[in-house]
Every structure is written in C-alpha cells, then in structure tokens.
Amino acid sequence: MTMKKFFAVVLALTMVLALAACGGKTEPASTQTDAVETTAAEDAGKVSVMTHDEYVAADLDTAVCVETYVQAKQSWWEDKATVYCQGPDGAYFVYNMTCSEEDYAKLTQGTKIQIQGYKTEWSGEVEIAEGATFTILEGEEPYIAEPIDVTELLGTDELIDHQNELVKFTGMTVEAKKDADGNDVAFLYKWDGSGAEGDDLYFDVSYNGQTYTFTVESYLTGLGTNVYDQVREMKIGDTVDLEGFLYWYEGVNPHITAMLLG
Numbered sequence: 001m002t003m004k005k006f007f008a009v010v011l012a013l014t015m016v017l018a019l020a021a022c023g024g025k026t027e028p029a030s031t032q033t034d035a036v037e038t039t040a041a042e043d044a045g046k047v048s049v050m051t052h053d054e055y056v057a058a059d060l061d062t063a064v065c066v067e068t069y070v071q072a073k074q075s076w077w078e079d080k081a082t083v084y085c086q087g088p089d090g091a092y093f094v095y096n097m098t099c100s101e102e103d104y105a106k107l108t109q110g111t112k113i114q115i116q117g118y119k120t121e122w123s124g125e126v127e128i129a130e131g132a133t134f135t136i137l138e139g140e141e142p143y144i145a146e147p148i149d150v151t152e153l154l155g156t157d158e159l160i161d162h163q164n165e166l167v168k169f170t171g172m173t174v175e176a177k178k179d180a181d182g183n184d185v186a187f188l189y190k191w192d193g194s195g196a197e198g199d200d201l202y203f204d205v206s207y208n209g210q211t212y213t214f215t216v217e218s219y220l221t222g223l224g225t226n227v228y229d230q231v232r233e234m235k236i237g238d239t240v241d242l243e244g245f246l247y248w249y250e251g252v253n254p255h256i257t258a259m260l261l262g
Contacts, residue, residue, distance in 0.1 A: 061118060069111065070108065071166060076104045092164055093128070095127045097128070117129055118132070154208070178193075184236060226258070241261075
C-alpha cells in the first residue's frame with residue numbers, strides 16, 4: 001500500500017496540471033476549486049461523459065468522466081474517499097477521490113454521481129486514480145446493483161469483463177492456507193499471516209480444481225461486520241457462497257462483503 005500511495009500522490013499532482021472538466025457541466029464538482037477546474041480545462045480540453053464501454057476503451061493515464069452510482073464506501077481520510085461504484089452498464093473503483101467529510105456522508109448506497117479523473121491501473125486493477133473529483137447528481141433515482149453469479153467464469157478470460165462489479169460465487173470449497181508455523185488454517189491476517197485481529201483477512205477457495213485467493217478488506221468490511229466474523233469461523237473443507245466486488249490484484253482477488261454456508 002505504501003508504494004501505491006506514493007504513486008497515487010505523484011499521479012494526483014499530474015492530474016492537477018492536466019485533468020479535464022467534464023463536458024456539458026457548468027458547475028464545478030463539489031470538492032473542486034474554480035482555479036483547478038480552469039487549469040484542467042486549459043491544459044486538456046473538455047471530456048464528455050463516457051459510457052462504460054467508452055471508459056473501458058480509453059487509454060490508461062488519460063482523463064475520463066463517468067456518471068455512475070455509489071454501491072459501497074471503503075474509506076475516508078484526510079479529505080479522500082475510496083468507493084465502489086456501478087451502474088446498469090458497468091462498474092468502477094475510485095481510489096482516494098477528493099471528498100470532504102461532509103460530502104462523504106452524502107455518498108449513500110445508490111446515490112448517482114458524476115466523476116472526473118484519470119484512468120489508471122495498479123497490478124491489474126483498473127481504477128479512477130487519486131485526486132478525482134465528483135458532483136452529486138441531485139434528483140436522480142437511486143440504483144443498487146444486484147450481484148451476478150460469475151462462478152462459471154472463474155479461470156476464463158471473460159471474468160475480467162466484470163471487474164469491480166458486485167458479483168457472487170456459489171459452491172466454493174474452503175482450502176487450507178499455511179500460517180507462519182506451517183500449520184493448515186482457514187484464513188490469514190494479511191496476505192502473509194503477519195497481521196492481527198482487525199487486519200485484512202485472506203483465504204483460499206477452490207472451484208473445479210482451481211484455487212483462488214479472496215480477501216475481506218478491513219477498511220470496507222472490518223472487525224465487527226458479519227462477513228469478517230463469518231470468515232474467521234469457517235473451517236477448511238466448508239462449502240460457501242460468497243458475494244463481493246470483483247477487485248483485481250495480480251489476478252482475480254475479490255473483496256468479499258457477504259458469505260453464506262452452502
């Protein structure tokens with residue numbers, strides 16, 4: 001995370017110099033100053049609101065503008081918010097978007113927002129980078145995504161087409177991981193087992209003979225949430241159904257938000 005935050009700061013400074021204002025809007029995003037918006041427009045011209053297909057087709061490190069709906073909030077700190085967004089045509093992960101604490105409270109599930117920022121990639125995860133800005137679109141009907149079952153897409157090239165969407169996996173078998181002492185365990189605190197209660201949970205599940213690593217992201221669903229407690233109680237060999245956001249890190253690495261025993 002340290003490298004990512006350093007990279008994001010550099011990218012955010014670049015964005016101030018080059019980010020375009022969204023086309024068709026005369027008011028700045030709620031957290032953007034007039035000076036920054038003017039500089040962005042002068043440097044890069046206007047960017048029209050994109051469909052999800054247009055966003056996918058856009059080159060990395062270019063300005064993008066999308067309208068979408070908040071599905072979950074992962075974190076807020078120092079006027080930066082990380083959120084999962086999705087509309088009927090596709091999903092977005094927005095990392096460290098500029099956001100006041102007051103505006104963060106307004107980003108309830110289903111709220112429609114317009115986002116302007118830069119499209120980037122981090123270890124396979126395509127996201128809208130740190131420093132993006134947003135406008136809440138008042139008077140819009142909320143949209144709450146339903147999870148789609150992508151179990152049969154595991155191990156296929158088609159799975160990544162659903163990156164960042166709310167998805168579900170059914171009939172997954174909990175596999176053993178090795179702790180620091182070489183013991184078989186159902187989960188680890190942090191990816192290497194070096195963490196403690198309250199940290200991210202990593203666990204392996206298999207389907208059709210292939211094993212995948214899933215994560216309970218502590219900033220999103222941490223200690224005290226149902227899924228955090230359920231993952232800590234599961235046993236090797238359990239069959240489980242899982243829901244979460246199809247995050248990517250060096251391959252598929254979903255952020256799990258709900259679990260049911262199969």
